Amino acid sequence: MRRIETDIIVIGGGATGAGIARDVSMRGLRCVLIEKNDLASGTTGRNHGLLHSGARYAVKDLESARECIRENRILKKIARHCVEDTGGLFVTLPEDDPMYHRNLIEGCRFAGINAREITVRRALQIEPNLNPAILSALHVPDGTIDPFRLTSANALDASERGAIIMTHTRVNAIIRNGTRVEGVSCIDRKNEQLDIYGSVVINASGVWGQEICSMAGIELAMFPSKGSMLIIDYRINGVVVNRCRPPADGDIIVPGDTVSLIGTTSMEVPYEKIHDNNVTDEEIEVLLSDGEKLIPNVSRTRALRAYSGVRPLIAVSGENTGRNISRGIALIDHNTRDGLEGLITIAGGKLMTYRLMAEKATDLACRKAGVSRKCTTHKVPLPGSEKGISRRRRIKEFSGIPDSVVGSTFYRHGQRLQSIMTREKRNYRLICECEMVTEGEIEYAIKNLNVKDLVDLRRRTRIGMGPCQGELCAYRGSGLLQEYGGASPEESVELLQDFLEERWKGVRPVLWGDGLRESEFTYWIYQGLFGISRPVKIKKKRTD
Amino acid sequence: MKYDALIIGGGLAGLTCGIRCAAAGLRTAILSGGMNSLHFSSGSVDLAGYDDEGELVKKPFEQVKKICRARKDHPYAKAGLPAVKKAMEFFIETTSNAGLTMNHNGDMNHFHITGLGTLKPAYLSQESVFGPRGLEIVNSGGKIAVMNFSGFRDYYPEQTVAYLKKNRIFADRDIVLGEISLPWYMNTQKNMHEFRSTDLARIFETEKYLPRIAEEIRKGAGDATAVSLPAFLGIKNYRAIRKRLEELTGKFIYEIPTLPPSILGLRIDQALKDSFIGYGGEFIAGERAESGPVDSGLLEHINTRNSGIEPVSAKYYVLATGSFFSGGLTSNSQRIMEPVFNFKVDADSKRSKWYSWFFFDAKSHPFLSYGVRTDKNFNPVNEKGNTVKNVFCAGAVLSGYDPVREGCGGGVAISSGFACAGKIIGELKK
Ligand SMILES: Cc1cc2nc3c(=O)[nH]c(=O)nc-3n(C[C@H](O)[C@H](O)[C@H](O)COP(=O)(O)OP(=O)(O)OC[C@H]3O[C@@H](n4cnc5c(N)ncnc54)[C@H](O)[C@@H]3O)c2cc1C
Ligand SMILES: Cc1cc2nc3c(=O)[nH]c(=O)nc-3n(C[C@H](O)[C@H](O)[C@H](O)COP(=O)(O)OP(=O)(O)OC[C@H]3O[C@@H](n4cnc5c(N)ncnc54)[C@H](O)[C@@H]3O)c2cc1C
Numbered sequence: 001m002r003r004i005e006t007d008i009i010v011i012g013g014g015a016t017g018a019g020i021a022r023d024v025s026m027r028g029l030r031c032v033l034i035e036k037n038d039l040a041s042g043t044t045g046r047n048h049g050l051l052h053s054g055a056r057y058a059v060k061d062l063e064s065a066r067e068c069i070r071e072n073r074i075l076k077k078i079a080r081h082c083v084e085d086t087g088g089l090f091v092t093l094p095e096d097d098p099m100y101h102r103n104l105i106e107g108c109r110f111a112g113i114n115a116r117e118i119t120v121r122r123a124l125q126i127e128p129n130l131n132p133a134i135l136s137a138l139h140v141p142d143g144t145i146d147p148f149r150l151t152s153a154n155a156l157d158a159s160e161r162g163a164i165i166m167t168h169t170r171v172n173a174i175i176r177n178g179t180r181v182e183g184v185s186c187i188d189r190k191n192e193q194l195d196i197y198g199s200v201v202i203n204a205s206g207v208w209g210q211e212i213c214s215m216a217g218i219e220l221a222m223f224p225s226k227g228s229m230l231i232i233d234y235r236i237n238g239v240v241v242n243r244c245r246p247p248a249d250g251d252i253i254v255p256g257d258t259v260s261l262i263g264t265t266s267m268e269v270p271y272e273k274i275h276d277n278n279v280t281d282e283e284i285e286v287l288l289s290d291g292e293k294l295i296p297n298v299s300r301t302r303a304l305r306a307y308s309g310v311r312p313l314i315a316v317s318g319e320n321t322g323r324n325i326s327r328g329i330a331l332i333d334h335n336t337r338d339g340l341e342g343l344i345t346i347a348g349g350k351l352m353t354y355r356l357m358a359e360k361a362t363d364l365a366c367r368k369a370g371v372s373r374k375c376t377t378h379k380v381p382l383p384g385s386e387k388g389i390s391r392r393r394r395i396k397e398f399s400g401i402p403d404s405v406v407g408s409t410f411y412r413h414g415q416r417l418q419s420i421m422t423r424e425k426r427n428y429r430l431i432c433e434c435e436m437v438t439e440g441e442i443e444y445a446i447k448n449l450n451v452k453d454l455v456d457l458r459r460r461t462r463i464g465m466g467p468c469q470g471e472l473c474a475y476r477g478s479g480l481l482q483e484y485g486g487a488s489p490e491e492s493v494e495l496l497q498d499f500l501e502e503r504w505k506g507v508r509p510v511l512w513g514d515g516l517r518e519s520e521f522t523y524w525i526y527q528g529l530f531g532i533s534r535p536v537k538i539k540k541k542r543t544d
Numbered sequence: 545m546k547y548d549a550l551i552i553g554g555g556l557a558g559l560t561c562g563i564r565c566a567a568a569g570l571r572t573a574i575l576s577g578g579m580n581s582l583h584f585s586s587g588s589v590d591l592a593g594y595d596d597e598g599e600l601v602k603k604p605f606e607q608v609k610k611i612c613r614a615r616k617d618h619p620y621a622k623a624g625l626p627a628v629k630k631a632m633e634f635f636i637e638t639t640s641n642a643g644l645t646m647n648h649n650g651d652m653n654h655f656h657i658t659g660l661g662t663l664k665p666a667y668l669s670q671e672s673v674f675g676p677r678g679l680e681i682v683n684s685g686g687k688i689a690v691m692n693f694s695g696f697r698d699y700y701p702e703q704t705v706a707y708l709k710k711n712r713i714f715a716d717r718d719i720v721l722g723e724i725s726l727p728w729y730m731n732t733q734k735n736m737h738e739f740r741s742t743d744l745a746r747i748f749e750t751e752k753y754l755p756r757i758a759e760e761i762r763k764g765a766g767d768a769t770a771v772s773l774p775a776f777l778g779i780k781n782y783r784a785i786r787k788r789l790e791e792l793t794g795k796f797i798y799e800i801p802t803l804p805p806s807i808l809g810l811r812i813d814q815a816l817k818d819s820f821i822g823y824g825g826e827f828i829a830g831e832r833a834e835s836g837p838v839d840s841g842l843l844e845h846i847n848t849r850n851s852g853i854e855p856v857s858a859k860y861y862v863l864a865t866g867s868f869f870s871g872g873l874t875s876n877s878q879r880i881m882e883p884v885f886n887f888k889v890d891a892d893s894k895r896s897k898w899y900s901w902f903f904f905d906a907k908s909h910p911f912l913s914y915g916v917r918t919d920k921n922f923n924p925v926n927e928k929g930n931t932v933k934n935v936f937c938a939g940a941v942l943s944g945y946d947p948v949r950e951g952c953g954g955g956v957a958i959s960s961g962f963a964c965a966g967k968i969i970g971e972l973k974k
Contacts, residue, residue: 281896284877425730426695429737439697439737472698472803475659479700489706493660497904504903511899512875516911517868519899521584523909524869528948529586529801531662533904 002194006030006164008365009184009198011171011212012205013037014044015147015351018154018165019358019377020202020365025161026380027366027373032196033155033163034186036170038456040151043206044351045459046277046309048229048254048263050240051075051083051143051352055090055115056247058107059100064328065111071353072141074378078355080385081414082150086255088142088240089123090115091134093293096245101136104244108140115140129236129295142240144256147351148459149412152449153382154354160383167450169194174201174216174343181216181334181342189452200365203345204357207274207312213345218338220314220345224274227264228283228308230291230510232301233467236260241294250290257411258435258466259304262291269310279306279509302514304467305506314347329353331360342368384414401428408436412462413444420444431480432473434466439480446484454478454499467514469503471522475530497532547571549968550858552833552846552884553872555580556954557939558864559816560631560961563638566823568969573858574825575848577832580813581866581940581953586801587775587808588656589646589958591632591667593951598906604653604667604955605629617890617944619956622920623963628955631962636668642815642822643783645671654679657772659699659802661707665951670808672777672786672799679713681770681796687718689765689795690772693744694725695737698803699774722764724757724773741807744776748785758792765795775799775807782811833865833884841930843885860968863887863916863924863937864961872941873915880914882941887924887932888917890943908949915943922964936964 008024010017013035024031035041054068075083092101108115116139123137124130155165168189175183175195183197203212213220235255243251254261265283269276284306291298314330329349334340346361359375366373381387389410391403398406398421405428410417420440421428427440445451445460454477457463463477464470470477478496481487487495500522507515526532549565551558554576565572592607594600601607608628612621620628639646646668648654655663656673669675682688690701690708701721708714729747730736736743747753765771777799778785789797801808821827836846836855845857865872865884874883880891880898891914892898898911916924922936938960940947947953 288877425735426737429697429735431697475700475803476697479697479703482700482702489700489702492700493703493707501903508899508901510877511911512877512895516875516898517871520868520911523903523912523948524581524584525803527904527908528953529584530658530660531664532660 002192004032004164004194004196006032006196006198007200007369009034009196009201011184011201011203012042012208013039013151013155013165013167014042014204014206015040015151015154015354016206016346016349016357017204018151018158019354020204020346020361021158021163021165022154022161023358023362023375023377024365025158025163026376027362027371029366029369029371031158031163032198033158033165034169034171034184034196035165035167038167038452038459039155039450040148040459042208043309043312044147044151046307047147047227047351048252048261049145049147049256049351050252050254051145052350053088053140053142054111054113055088055104055108055140055142056242058111058113059103059246061328062107062111065107065113067328067353067356068350069111069113069141071356072143074355075145075352076143078378078381078385079145079150079153080381080388081412082146082153082382082385084144086143086239088140088242089127089130090138090140090242090244091123091130091294092136092244093131094133094135096243098135100245101138104138113140127237127239127241129297130241131294131296136244138244142242144240144254145352146256150354152460153384156449157383165450167456168452171212171215174212176216179340181340199342200368201343202361202365203343204361206347207310209312209314209345209347210271216334216340216343218334218340220332222271223313224269224271225311225313226267226269226308227311228279228287228306229261229263230284230287230306231304232260232262232298233304234259234301236295236297236301243294250287251294253291253294257462262287262298274310277308277505279308281509284509302467303510304469304515306509307506312347329357329360331364333364384416386415389415389417398423405430405436405438409438409441413441431476432461432463432466434468435462437461437463437473442477442480443484446481451485453495454481455502457481458499464499464503468518469507469522470499471518471525474499493532500526546856547573547858548972549860549862549965550846550856551575551862551864553577553580553864553866553870553939553941554827554829555864555866555870555939555957556582556812556816557957557961558862559820560635560958561862561864561938561965562825563816563820563823564634564962564965565968566820566825568965570969570972572825573828574820575828575831575833577865577871578830581870582809582813583806584804585806585809585954586656586658586664586666587670587806587812588664588666588673589635589668589954590665590947590951591653591955593653593665594949598949600665601653601951603651605651615944619942619945619960620952622918622922623959627963627966628959631959632667632955634962635958638819639812639815642819644811644815647671647675649676657704657708657800659704659774659800661704663711667955670811672782673801673808674772674798678770678796678798682713682717686769687720687767688714688770688772689720689722689768691722691724691761691764692774693776694723696739696744696774697737698741704772704800720766720768724760724764726753726756726760729753740805741774741776741802742779742805745778745807748776749778749781754785754788755792758789761789761793761795761797765793768795770796770798772798772800774802777807779807779810779814836885838885838926838932838935839928841926841932843932843935859934860971861935862964862968863935863941864939865941867915867940868911870940880911882916885924885935886927888927890914890917908946912948913943913946916941917943921967922960936967938964
């Protein structure tokens with residue numbers, strides 16, 4: 001059994017956990033982050049990546065709205081390569097209550113959100129695919145945020161400052177000594193036990209926070225709410241499109257990279273069901289028909305994937321009826337609440353308030369550890385976001401390499417482009433043509449960004465995320481995992497199979513049209529041509 | 545009426561059908577909307593690879609016989625065992641006349657080696673794949689080299705070796721890895737690291753390079769007697785190229801199919817097209833059939849994308865448009881369709897029934913056996929429920945079989961194409 005000593009232990013490698021690891025490291029403390037799966041594999045990687053302006057909350061929840069606009073401005077500075085400043089629209093459909101538009105303008109004014117009323121004509125100029133029947137439109141500073149890049153950049157910065165990031169390692173017990181938490185006990189990827197001791201344990205495990213607390217012998221009730229989303233192939237909108245009405249199902253369409261996302265449904269689910277990420281045919285219907293009301297093109301464009309996430313809503317006061325559920329940020333000092341020293345839970349909030357959540361949790365942890373250094377994460381840019389590189393300079397520096405290839409690497413990794421791309425031909429050859437992922441980017445990700453398998457690699461680079469969903473690049477990726485990641489050939493083939501199974505989960509609910517066609521092709525390649533799993537009776541249970 | 549037989553779709557099924565029609569002296573045309581599945585295939589022909597339990601089939605015709613008896617909706621049952629046998633003979637002869645030798649192992653399946661080092665059963669394979677001769681060398685203790693072209697992104701030989709080793713035939717054989725690199729060629733090229741199989745095939749087709757390639761093989765393979773390369777030994781002169789390399793190296797050289805474009809498949813495609821044109825058939829490339837009136841129970845003519853005013857008509861038509869992949873079948877969120885004539889299809893009406901829960905489910909996927917419903921004469925049924933007597937259907941567009949799970953895609957395409965031609969020839973004789 002291995003044993004590690006550190007100062008702060010963070011459970012959970014979502015945006016919140018990675019943000020905490022960074023903040024803690026910037027304040028000069030040692031830190032170990034434990035993630036049972038991959039970075040951003042929980043709720044962080046399962047939302048629509050809307051960098052809220054706060055307008056969505058401005059009518060009902062002023063505090064959240066204010067938090068949003070503050071963090072919105074900060075992230076546009078410190079996380080430029082993870083954020084796209086697209087702007088957003090709130091549009092009123094004929095069937096919507098026209099009063100909401102007024103209320104929203106009012107709410108935005110109170111919250112300090114710069115919302116501008118624009119004409120319908122102007123709105124259609126900004127977003128030509130928009131439903132021309134809209135009655136009014138409001139422009140707000142919404143944007144988009146890539147959760148994978150954001151989490152990875154935070155983890156990268158933390159590890160460059162000395163933190164240890166352990167993915168595919170699961171906390172399975174909390175080490176307690178009387179009324180003190182002293183550390184955590186984990187099982188790593190190779191099934192080996194590992195004990196980590198530290199002065200404070202921060203539970204940033206999102207909706208799984210309930211499990212962690214019960215490991216510590218205390219109660220914390222989560223009220224999980226599932227939301228499903230649909231990815232549309234091609235970026236059918238340039239700005240975020242919101243429906244101007246009280247938040248409900250299917251009322252946001254967010255552009256992101258090469259695609260657009262329609263979201264979301266919302267459904268309370270029992271806690272035992274939080275692992276069930278399946279999207280039902282009914283949910284698909286709702287998303288398509290509501291999405292179509294905003295952008296009529298939706299139903300004529302190919303649906304690429306569907307997926308769902310679970311919002312980690314929490315009952316703060318400790319009662320279990322769910323009446324006092326907070327939708328805001330919940331910071332719990334378990335010493336005050338349960339008489340258990342050394343454990344903090346941070347949950348709730350949003351992806352885009354991750355930094356603020358991290359700041360709050362780190363402030364409390366630092367107080368406990370007797371450290372007084374102030375938070376600076378709102379000022380110091382994330383690795384890659386330090387400053388822009390002009391297109392002119394990129395072209396000069398990487399002349400001979402197709403501009404689009406340089407551009408997409410830059411888009412994903414910002415200034416780190418310089419440590420990724422070389423002018424060696426092998427380095428910039430394309431492995432994934434849909435998303436223009438080069439071998440150099442893959443090598444960099446495998447060596448620097450905690451990549452253990454092909455699914456991790458996809459989260460770091462977008463390999464296999466485009467229209468073909470990994471037809472050819474999955475195989476190439478498996479070959480490169482051997483070359484740069486030290487995977488044995490057998491492992492690389494197993495990882496290839498896992499990757500294709502994982503892709504299938506998202507394709508399955510929208511299997512028609514071109515999606516069915518591509519799937520038939522992929523099946524022919526891997527099963528027909530490669531015989532990856534000989535078609536004999538494999539017995540597997542129907543669970544994910 | 546310009547044609548006796550007009551075939552829609554120029555894949556394995558349409559070409560086989562067209563060749564037989566043209567060889568019988570019919571005025572025959574093939575409309576081909578685009579690339580066919582051969583461009584993506586292994587280049588071997590599967591007749592019956594796995595039985596109902598998923599076990600390997602040793603004698604494929606025995607399995608076909610069983611299918612004919614037990615599954616009357618299977619295309620093999622509609623063609624009948626004798627026609628399946630004749631179709632395979634016809635195919636072997638046709639390709640051989642066009643210069644492409646397809647080997648078989650008597651009435652037994654043989655196996656070929658895949659890129660992942662798994663072994664797949666097949667009935668016919670090109671002489672350049674592992675096949676019976678490779679097996680002989682391995683059984684006699686020969687050492688194997690698995691080679692790649694340096695920097696080729698579509699093949700990873702370490703995987704081939706690892707999985708070959710898991711098989712008892714190869715378990716205690718010496719298998720080494722080796723690379724061919726042509727640095728001098730690289731500098732003259734744009735980005736050789738992005739080369740596809742077709743680009744590499746062009747290098748092998750350049751005769752003056754062969755001695756240097758042979759030198760690389762000798763260096764990389766050492767004392768191995770059998771050497772594999774990803775399949776890119778040329779699309780045109782492959783026979784001579786391979787022979788030359790074998791002479792120069794003194795080794796048995798064989799090809800492993802890898803990611804598309806499939807050089808092995810392209811050779812079959814080329815051989816069949818040459819044969820069809822040789823018999824006087826008209827191959828109309830880049831032309832898609834769009835629609836055609838079938839109200840009366842007979843197809844009157846077809847409208848094509850580019851023909852504009854002039855609809856095309858023939859005495860008999862063959863629908864050989866392939867499966868989803870080639871556009872022979874399409875779908876929306878509600879249903880599966882045959883897009884040209886809206887013929888009835890066999891498919892589940894509920895979308896959630898179209899697929900299996902796991903991608904690599906042992907049961908494969910229901911959608912793979914969806915297709916146009918036909919009667920025992922391969923005639924389809926129109927929207928109104930009338931059998932369309934002057935249209936026959938062949939190949940992957942047909943329902944009633946799962947090409948992957950049963951390992952019978954190529955066999956069904958060839959036999960149904962052959963059988964449809966037989967029906968047309970028979971009708972015209974009347
Ligand atoms: C449908 C939907 C849409 C949303 N849309 C938006 C949006 O547009 N904009 C926005 O800002 N927010 C959005 N959100 C909210 C946002 O996604 C979440 O609030 C945020 O991602 C939570 O991040 P987290 O790091 O706290 O939790 P998570 O990302 O869930 O991270 C927790 C991590 O802990 C790990 N873990 C759990 N148990 C263990 C263990 N025992 N050992 C080790 N690791 C463990 C998990 O694997 C997981 O990776 C949305 C949420 C949903 C559900
Ligand atoms: C990726 C892949 C790999 C395979 N590997 C093997 C293998 O290793 N061994 C094996 O035995 N079988 C294999 N198969 C299966 C076998 O190749 C097919 O079952 C068989 O080739 C199907 O032939 P086909 O002529 O019916 O269809 P296809 O080869 O698909 O040809 C159909 C043709 O019709 C054209 N078309 C479609 N619609 C129209 C229209 N409206 N008008 C005009 N033209 C049209 C298409 O462009 C295409 O050229 C593979 C199939 C695929 C897809």
